[in-house]
Amino acid sequence: MSEQEQRLSIEEKMQQILKIIDDSALHITEVAAKTGLNTKTISQYAWRSDVRLHPKFQANRKKRVAALAQEGKTLDEIITEIGLGYGTVKKYLHKENIQVNKSSNPIKPRTRVCKRKPHIDELIAKGYILEEMAKTDGVTREAIRTYINRSGQYSFWRQQREAPITEQKNREEVTRQLISILKQRTLQLAYQESWAQGKTEEYFQSLHRVNKNPRPREKLVKLFEAYKKAEETGENTSFEEIGSVVGYKAPNVRWILNKVGITSLNFTKQYFPRNKRQNEVFIELIDLGLTKTDAAYFCEVTYSTVEMRMQRLGRKVPNARLIKQFSPNIERLTYRLASQVYEAQDLRFENTKIAKLLGVNSKVVDYAIEHRETIAPTIIKAIEIIRGSKPDVPYLQSARINDC
DNA sequence: CAGAGGGAACCTCAACGGCG
DNA sequence: CGCCGTTGAGGTTCCCTCTG
Numbered sequence: 001m002s003e004q005e006q007r008l009s010i011e012e013k014m015q016q017i018l019k020i021i022d023d024s025a026l027h028i029t030e031v032a033a034k035t036g037l038n039t040k041t042i043s044q045y046a047w048r049s050d051v052r053l054h055p056k057f058q059a060n061r062k063k064r065v066a067a068l069a070q071e072g073k074t075l076d077e078i079i080t081e082i083g084l085g086y087g088t089v090k091k092y093l094h095k096e097n098i099q100v101n102k103s104s105n106p107i108k109p110r111t112r113v114c115k116r117k118p119h120i121d122e123l124i125a126k127g128y129i130l131e132e133m134a135k136t137d138g139v140t141r142e143a144i145r146t147y148i149n150r151s152g153q154y155s156f157w158r159q160q161r162e163a164p165i166t167e168q169k170n171r172e173e174v175t176r177q178l179i180s181i182l183k184q185r186t187l188q189l190a191y192q193e194s195w196a197q198g199k200t201e202e203y204f205q206s207l208h209r210v211n212k213n214p215r216p217r218e219k220l221v222k223l224f225e226a227y228k229k230a231e232e233t234g235e236n237t238s239f240e241e242i243g244s245v246v247g248y249k250a251p252n253v254r255w256i257l258n259k260v261g262i263t264s265l266n267f268t269k270q271y272f273p274r275n276k277r278q279n280e281v282f283i284e285l286i287d288l289g290l291t292k293t294d295a296a297y298f299c300e301v302t303y304s305t306v307e308m309r310m311q312r313l314g315r316k317v318p319n320a321r322l323i324k325q326f327s328p329n330i331e332r333l334t335y336r337l338a339s340q341v342y343e344a345q346d347l348r349f350e351n352t353k354i355a356k357l358l359g360v361n362s363k364v365v366d367y368a369i370e371h372r373e374t375i376a377p378t379i380i381k382a383i384e385i386i387r388g389s390k391p392d393v394p395y396l397q398s399a400r401i402n403d404c
Numbered sequence: 405c406a407g408a409g410g411g412a413a414c415c416t417c418a419a420c421g422g423c424g
Numbered sequence: 425c426g427c428c429g430t431t432g433a434g435g436t437t438c439c440c441t442c443t444g
Contacts, residue, residue: 131414
């Protein structure tokens with residue numbers, strides 16, 4: 001494969017494949033063979049690009065009907081040769097806009113009488129799936145499908161099939177909007193009361209799931225008030241000191257404050273060594289198998305900082321593999337997330353609680369904890385690279401507490 | 405993170421057979 | 425013969441998982 005071919009984007013590749021489909025009128029399996037891709041993949045491409053692939057038999061038959069018509073055959077000659085029904089051939093020709101020669105002895109279309117089944121008609125109107133309708137009648141779903149077609153209710157049924165889905169989606173959207181408005185309004189009211197009340201509300205809203213045993217609201221308000229007070233003094237008050245008003249330890253305080261975007265007053269300065277050393281650290285972390293996002297997290301810099309440095313150094317960063325990906329729509333386990341999990345674990349939070357606090361699926365938390373022995377050493381190594389000394393635990397917090 | 409593809413659910417097509 | 429139904433292969437769509 002030439003270098004140019006390799007550089008083709010997926011969009012371009014798709015265009016090429018779609019062109020093959022269009023130009024050659026090949027069947028999906030033939031396109032797959034030609035492109036070396038799976039038929040499923042071809043299907044996906046076609047579906048994404050809104051191209052309809054004709055089923056094999058129908059496509060071939062349509063081609064044959066068209067070819068016979070081009071040869072000047074009459075309608076009944078075509079029907080006899082192909083062995084299809086009057087209506088089918090008529091439909092193909094009509095769709096392709098092909099005229100055929102008149103026959104001296106035309107075949108009469110078969111008249112089909114369909115005995116109606118009112119109970120099935122009702123289900124059709126409700127948009128039931130074939131299988132459900134078949135069950136009520138004790139027949140196969142194919143029998144129902146043929147009945148729908150024969151009774152001329154096909155397009156009506158398809159339309160009814162779509163309706164519940166659209167309705168459900170609309171309902172969900174309205175609910176989402178309503179919740180969002182309510183949340184905004186609650187937050188607004190809380191801030192009107194006081195800054196601490198507002199932050200408390202923000203904290204609760206930042207939690208992704210409902211916690212059965214939430215932190216008491218009054219304690220949180222007091223905590224935020226203590227933070228505000230400490231900030232106003234202009235001193236480097238530690239999390240430990242701020243938390244002492246409500247009896248929370250530093251890690252919990254850090255957790256809560258970070259949730260609403262508040263950082264430490266004590267460690268506002270970058271303890272992270274800058275410049276040349278920083279670049280080396282980034283590279284070492286990435287070589288260790290961390291993603292750029294992970295490196296940014298542990299170095300407490302923004303993702304773009306890492307990105308920019310790597311770019312300037314002309315260093316290509318491979319898309320590092322995640323520790324574990326559970327599902328694109330569920331969660332991915334990164335070293336960053338694992339580190340947060342271990343921090344919470346050491347605070348004796350239960351797995352389900354950790355999941356709630358971090359707003360992730362408990363599957364991810366379970367996996368991280370189960371594999372702590374293999375995952376944690378990498379995190380410890382990463383922190384060692386950053387700090388120059390080996391930490392006892394696989395998260396940043398301990399390093400900072402110990403620094404106190 | 406995107407691409408590739410597996411799998412399930414659902415749908416479609418062609419061929420054929422039973423029955424009145 | 426024509427209607428109604430079954431069978432079996434195969435297509436479509438959506439969701440999910442694995443991989444580099």
